[in-house]
Amino acid sequence: MFSYSESDLYCEGVPLADLAGHTGTPAFVYSAQGILDSYRAYHEAFADLPHNVCYAVKANSSLAVLGLLARAGAGFDIVSGGELYRVLQAGGDPSKVVFSGVGKTPDEVEYALASGIHSFNCESEAELMLIDAMAARRGVTAGFGIRVNPDVDAVTHPYISTGLSEHKFGIAMSEAPGVYERARKLTHLTAEGVSCHIGSQILDPSPILEAVDKVLALAGQLRAAGHPIRHLDLGGGLGIAYHAGQKAPEIREFIASLHERLRASGLCVMVEPGRSIVGPAGILLTRVLYRKKNGAKEFVVVDAAMNDLIRPSLYRAHHEIIAVRKNALPAITADVVGPVCETGDFLARDREMANVMPGDYLAVCAAGAYGFVQSSNYNSRPRAPEVLVEGSGYRVIRKRETYEDLVRGETL
Ligand SMILES: *Cc1c(COP(=O)(O)O)cnc(C)c1O
Numbered sequence: 001m002f003s004y005s006e007s008d009l010y011c012e013g014v015p016l017a018d019l020a021g022h023t024g025t026p027a028f029v030y031s032a033q034g035i036l037d038s039y040r041a042y043h044e045a046f047a048d049l050p051h052n053v054c055y056a057v058k059a060n061s062s063l064a065v066l067g068l069l070a071r072a073g074a075g076f077d078i079v080s081g082g083e084l085y086r087v088l089q090a091g092g093d094p095s096k097v098v099f100s101g102v103g104k105t106p107d108e109v110e111y112a113l114a115s116g117i118h119s120f121n122c123e124s125e126a127e128l129m130l131i132d133a134m135a136a137r138r139g140v141t142a143g144f145g146i147r148v149n150p151d152v153d154a155v156t157h158p159y160i161s162t163g164l165s166e167h168k169f170g171i172a173m174s175e176a177p178g179v180y181e182r183a184r185k186l187t188h189l190t191a192e193g194v195s196c197h198i199g200s201q202i203l204d205p206s207p208i209l210e211a212v213d214k215v216l217a218l219a220g221q222l223r224a225a226g227h228p229i230r231h232l233d234l235g236g237g238l239g240i241a242y243h244a245g246q247k248a249p250e251i252r253e254f255i256a257s258l259h260e261r262l263r264a265s266g267l268c269v270m271v272e273p274g275r276s277i278v279g280p281a282g283i284l285l286t287r288v289l290y291r292k293k294n295g296a297k298e299f300v301v302v303d304a305a306m307n308d309l310i311r312p313s314l315y316r317a318h319h320e321i322i323a324v325r326k327n328a329l330p331a332i333t334a335d336v337v338g339p340v341c342e343t344g345d346f347l348a349r350d351r352e353m354a355n356v357m358p359g360d361y362l363a364v365c366a367a368g369a370y371g372f373v374q375s376s377n378y379n380s381r382p383r384a385p386e387v388l389v390e391g392s393g394y395r396v397i398r399k400r401e402t403y404e405d406l407v408r409g410e411t412l
Pocket residue numbers: 056058059077100101197199200201235236237238272273274275276369
């Protein structure tokens with residue numbers, strides 16, 4: 001995906017310094033091969049188990065990225081009407097779409113029913129009643145699964161851990177059978193599945209396995225009670241390596257570890273990976289504007305900022321930052337900061353890094369997931385373009401915003 005040839009960093013066959021010269025910076029760059037390899041790792045590891053890999057659109061929702069995955073046969077996990085619109089625009093198959101989220105609006109439910117999505121992952125009884133009523137009005141039957149809260153600790157950043165009973169997500173395991181039972185009376189719903197999603201950036205998959213066991217037991221209990229459960233949706237959450245040398249779970253090994261548990265169930269298995277498909281396949285390219293020193297502290301001021309990549313500021317996330325062209329100078333220790341007027345605007349702190357000079361390019365690694373999608377126009381900064389590399393070619397899949405774009409839709 002990304003590697004050095006001599007001293008130059010490449011994305012597949014494209015030297016990133018050349019690309020940056022053409023598209024300008026900051027810019028997000030994605031490797032098509034990297035995205036497809038990860039998707040196929042999931043798909044192929046399931047092998048002969050009936051399955052559906054539903055890419056979690058919220059991790060990176062650019063049309064070209066969705067289009068790549070749609071052509072490879074992926075399904076999609078959406079959390080809003082806007083994401084459904086994107087999936088359909090990208091040529092995604094609505095019959096492989098699952099709709100997750102704790103706060104679906106009536107308009108979104110209507111749109112999903114009209115589009116013929118596969119099923120809804122429901123998080124409350126009020127939501128079940130709404131979907132039933134709207135399905136009745138259309139004369140259709142909607143498939144649903146209850147997102148249960150398995151009360152396991154995903155051991156990740158508290159903002160992206162979701163599987164404990166103190167979190168807003170899901171319905172408690174113990175209450176789920178009662179909810180399925182009462183849902184029998186809702187004649188325009190079919191209990192298609194059981195789902196869970198315990199959090200994101202999970203580096204030790206044992207809590208996921210613990211959740212799988214709980215959800216499998218529940219599915220068995222529901223089937224014994226006569227519910228037509230056909231699938232298990234295990235959510236997403238597999239972590240990636242953000243630190244150099246960090247070990248992240250191998251997709252193939254992780255899925256293989258589920259086989260034994262799942263084969264006996266006879267259920268179709270769905271997963272909703274986001275970060276592990278697109279995260280490692282993207283970088284944020286940025287250019288050094290200035291070097292400055294405040295007392296003993298060294299700063300590298302770059303043209304990308306927290307509005308482009310908020311993860312360091314929001315979660316204190318670590319992203320490796322590497323030189324697009326290596327030099328032979330001794331390393332420095334510096335904060336990498338952007339132009340936004342906030343002390344929290346940093347991409348790295350006290351980082352040992354290449355001794356770069358103004359004009360040099362840097363690559364902020366593993367920025368393919370929760371990067372562009374969480375970017376904003378804060379400080380009236382136009383959002384960065386996105387570029388997709390395929391082999392030795394690349395294309396701009398989203399143009400850099402202009403000043404006109406910044407005020408579109410506004411009136412004086
Ligand atoms: C965010 C989310 C995902 C994707 O999580 P990753 O950590 O990116 O794999 C999957 N399912 C649901 C319901 C989510 O909210």
